[in-house]
Amino acid sequence: MFAPRICALIWRRRTVTFAAEGDTDMPKLAFALFALILLGGLWGLYRTPPAPTIGGDLHLAAIAPGGATDTPHLVAIQPWMRTGDYRSAATLEHRLNAYLSHARDAGLLSPGSVVVMPEHIGTWLVAADAPAASYSAGTTTDAMTHLILANPLPFAAAFLRSGEEDQMAAAVFRMRGARMARDYQRVFAHLAARYAVTLVGGSIVLPDPQVRDGRLIAGRGPLYNVSAVFQADGSIDRDLVRKVHPIPDEAGFTAAAPVDTLPVFNTPAGRLGVLICADSWHPDVYTALREGGADIIAVPAFLQPSDVWDQPWGGYTTGWPDDVDQSLIARHTEGDAWMSYSLGHRLFSTDARWGATAFMRGELWDLGSDGANILVAGDTAWVAGQLDGASISALPLPASSP
Incomplete structure (x- = not known):
C-alpha cells in the first residue's frame, strides 16, 4: 500500500x-x-510589402488626335512612372492601362495598331512586392539593399551563380528573374488583348530568357536587356529582341547580343523591327532589319539624367560607328543628336517607312529621366512628345496583311 x-x-x-x-x-x-x-x-x-497605391496624376501633357476609326496607328506611349507603380504587377498594369485608355478614346487604337512602350518599363518589376523600405528609399542602391535583406538566402544563391563585373546587380536580377518574367508577360499580354493591338513591351532585364509553349521563361545564363512583342490576342511572340549595344551602366551586368539575332515580326500593319535604345544609334542593326524586310521600326528608349535633352551632347558611349564624325560632338545638343544619329535619321537607310521612339519619364528613385517621343514618316522626322510630362504620339499606318 x-x-x-x-x-x-x-x-x-x-x-x-x-x-x-x-x-x-x-x-x-x-x-x-x-x-x-x-x-x-x-x-x-x-x-511585408506595402498596400498597393493605385491612381495618381498621369502628367499627360499631350495626346495625338486619331484618324478614321478603321485606321491603324503606330503609337508611342511616353508614360510618367513613379516608384509606387512597381509595387506589384497589378499596379504597373493599372498605370499603363490608363495611358492606353486615353489612346483608345482619342481614336488611336484601331484594329492593327502597333503600340510602343519605353525601355526598362518592365525592368523595375524587380521591386514588385519588395519591403516597404524599398519604395521609400532615396536611391536604387538602397532600394535593392532592402530587397536583398528581405531575401538573404535566394540572393546568396544567385550571387554565387553570378560572374558579371557588377555581381550584386546581376545577382538581384537573377534572384528575381522567374517572377519578373511571369509578371512582365501578365501585364503586357493583358494590355495587348484588352485593346486588341500589337504591343512592343518596352524592355526588361532577364537571365537568358526564352519563350517556351507560349510562356516567357527566365533561364540560368547571361542577363540580357530584352523586348517582347505581344499580339492582339495577348499571345507573346516566340522571338525576343536582345539589346546589341548595352550602355556602360548596363554592360557591368548584361550581355551584348549578336546583331544577327535581331528578329522582324509580322503584324497586320506590316513587318516590324524593334531596336532597344542605344542600338538605334548604330548602322549594323539597320542593316539587319533591312535584310529582314522591316516596314516599321519601333525604339523603346530611356534617357538619363534629367534635363539632359538641351545640354551639349556627350558623344557615343557604346563605341563610335564609322559613319559619324567625332569632331561634330560639340555642335549638338542631346536632342539634336537623337535626331541626327538615331532613328530620326537612320531609318532612311532601310526600306522602312514609319518609325517611333518612345521614352520613359517620371520619378523613379534617383534615376532621373528626359526625352520626348520621336516619329518618322517617309523622309520626315520630328519630335512629337513633350519634355515636361507624359505624351501619346501617333502616326497613321496602312492596313495590310502580314
Missing part, C-alpha cells in the same frame, strides 16, 4: 532535483526563444 506513495515521492524528488539543476539554463533558453520569435516577427513585418 506504500508503493504508490514511495513512487510519487521518488518522482517528486527527481523532478525537484532536475529543476534545481536547470535553474540557471531555463531563463536563458526562454529568453533566446522569445528573442528568436520577436526577431522573426519583426523580419516578417519588414519583408
Whole structure:
C-alpha cells in the first residue's frame, strides 16, 4: 500500500532535483526563444510589402488626335512612372492601362495598331512586392539593399551563380528573374488583348530568357536587356529582341547580343523591327532589319539624367560607328543628336517607312529621366512628345496583311 506513495515521492524528488539543476539554463533558453520569435516577427513585418497605391496624376501633357476609326496607328506611349507603380504587377498594369485608355478614346487604337512602350518599363518589376523600405528609399542602391535583406538566402544563391563585373546587380536580377518574367508577360499580354493591338513591351532585364509553349521563361545564363512583342490576342511572340549595344551602366551586368539575332515580326500593319535604345544609334542593326524586310521600326528608349535633352551632347558611349564624325560632338545638343544619329535619321537607310521612339519619364528613385517621343514618316522626322510630362504620339499606318 506504500508503493504508490514511495513512487510519487521518488518522482517528486527527481523532478525537484532536475529543476534545481536547470535553474540557471531555463531563463536563458526562454529568453533566446522569445528573442528568436520577436526577431522573426519583426523580419516578417519588414519583408511585408506595402498596400498597393493605385491612381495618381498621369502628367499627360499631350495626346495625338486619331484618324478614321478603321485606321491603324503606330503609337508611342511616353508614360510618367513613379516608384509606387512597381509595387506589384497589378499596379504597373493599372498605370499603363490608363495611358492606353486615353489612346483608345482619342481614336488611336484601331484594329492593327502597333503600340510602343519605353525601355526598362518592365525592368523595375524587380521591386514588385519588395519591403516597404524599398519604395521609400532615396536611391536604387538602397532600394535593392532592402530587397536583398528581405531575401538573404535566394540572393546568396544567385550571387554565387553570378560572374558579371557588377555581381550584386546581376545577382538581384537573377534572384528575381522567374517572377519578373511571369509578371512582365501578365501585364503586357493583358494590355495587348484588352485593346486588341500589337504591343512592343518596352524592355526588361532577364537571365537568358526564352519563350517556351507560349510562356516567357527566365533561364540560368547571361542577363540580357530584352523586348517582347505581344499580339492582339495577348499571345507573346516566340522571338525576343536582345539589346546589341548595352550602355556602360548596363554592360557591368548584361550581355551584348549578336546583331544577327535581331528578329522582324509580322503584324497586320506590316513587318516590324524593334531596336532597344542605344542600338538605334548604330548602322549594323539597320542593316539587319533591312535584310529582314522591316516596314516599321519601333525604339523603346530611356534617357538619363534629367534635363539632359538641351545640354551639349556627350558623344557615343557604346563605341563610335564609322559613319559619324567625332569632331561634330560639340555642335549638338542631346536632342539634336537623337535626331541626327538615331532613328530620326537612320531609318532612311532601310526600306522602312514609319518609325517611333518612345521614352520613359517620371520619378523613379534617383534615376532621373528626359526625352520626348520621336516619329518618322517617309523622309520626315520630328519630335512629337513633350519634355515636361507624359505624351501619346501617333502616326497613321496602312492596313495590310502580314
